[in-house]
Amino acid sequence: MPGRIAVVTGGNKGIGLEVCRQLAGNGVTVVLTARDETKGAAAVEKLRGMGLSSVIFHQMEITDDTSISRLANFLKTRFGKLDILVNNAGVVGLEFLQDRIDGTSTTSEKDTYERIDLLMKWCFRETRDAGKECLRTNYHGTKQVIGALLPLLLASDDGRIVNVSSELGQLRLFGDEALRRELDDVETLTEERVDAVVAAFASDLDAGVAAVAVRGWPDGAMSAYAVSKAALNAYSRVLARRHPTVRVNCVHPGFVRTDMTVNFGLLPPEEGAARVVAVALLPAGGPTGAYFEERREAPFV
Template sequence: MEGSISNLPSTRIAVVTGGNKGIGLEVCRQLAGNGVTVVLTARDETRGEAALEKLRGLGLSNVIFHHLEITDAPSIARLADFLKTRFGKLDILVNNAGVVGLEYLHDHIDGTSTTSEKFGGMDTYERIELLLKWCFRETCDAGKACLRTNYHGTKQVIGALLPLLLASDDGRIVNLSSELGQLRLFGNEALRRELDDLEALSEARVDEVVAAFVRDLEAGAAADAARGWPAGAMSAYTVSKAALNAYSRVLARRHPSLRVNCVHPGFVRTDMTVNFGLLTPEEGASRVVAVALLPAGGPTGAYFQDRQQAPFV
């Protein structure tokens, strides 16, 4: 549904990927509440339309739905063509769409009981450990899908929409990251240093690192400590977010007129976390929106956690 929003030159335009539920839906609501015209995107058209109607029911008429599958080049191209024709620019791109890179098990805990005495005293890492034990398992296919979506898919969206962002007088890209994407989780010290060396780092090298991880994943060697990949059951997710962080810094250096930042929204109660997070979607989204709406001339190439700039390592 394209709606009937007029194209006012003074209106800021935002695209939110994966905007039909959870953090993405809340980001749409909060941006729209700040006067931004929001293009809510989702891969499922029925759910996207339902999300749009929900926001319209809250009195937010400045929201449009457009279909987007971030791993499908023609879908991305259609969105880019729509934005170019309708607005001629893009001011804010929030890359929220992503997957956890794990296979859900049928017999899992009910995260809606997080207020119970049994789970109430657990911190983030204790909850994640419990989830990995009871709810998920990492498979090669799920890991590859994670890299294809979180890293390559996000890069495809950025590449297609970059000319529209550069047409804005204050273009911003906000990539949803995670504290699980910090470089300290890599066992390979040389690789940690390389991914943190902003002067020498290149997009091609980040691509090579991702490709090397996928090869090891396919060969069943990703868990080999000698390889130096992140340990544990979320290695693909960690690599995907660390790679996205690195690419974001490369992009920020390449396009100094843009604000390109990463933000960890916190451990949020969503479908991805089986509603087992510590924060509400409203709280997580507010951290993302705060970065999206930073004053002009603010930081770029930065990582935000707990509403503060934090190190990538």
């Protein structure tokens, strides 16, 4: 029986694939999940070609209850526990326009927000449908996976959940000060309240851009993505308080060059993944309910 067992969602490319590689390189048996069976199996073969034989593929779509249940049953039968769950799968919440940035607009000195502005100018636009898919995937889908796999994490001697978040999910981006304080008050915050906040934002998406701006939601062209990550952060803190024997943490991998950023990020996938893996492999008894940025604990606000 192998030692530590990890599940990585969205593991067939980008940050997820690198997380799988680095965890396997640290002696962890990794179950790489992806919604596309062909792409997931090819990713596992790629890693095995690097000599990493402890990587297994299992299909899972994080918004599909049936595929999540199949994974949970597989893990229970094969291992009887789960030590590390890395929730990496997610979407950007934008409609794709083209796969490149105008070459005259790129310089290495531009920071994250300048680059996002350029992405929105050339490659993406925010729509209601894309925004609602973002909430359904990044928040509700991740919660579904956690709920199904939590019994296996509780069966571990040192279960860990690492939720891949973003600096765009920090509460300082919310214009509503009362809502900021509420989402940051971990002693009174509940899962039901976080769900209600997400539902309220979804309702305002239906009402249109003006409603999103007036209600104090994160400003800018990635408001749905920001709300999805802020809600995931808040839920992580609720979960950490509810299950103190499981380490539940969030990590911002940085603005990474992946398909999601049309390779216009600032960091290579190897570095973004290393930041995630560092949290996944924290020493026993380490922090829980925390947010990490650039390999250090940082405020949620």
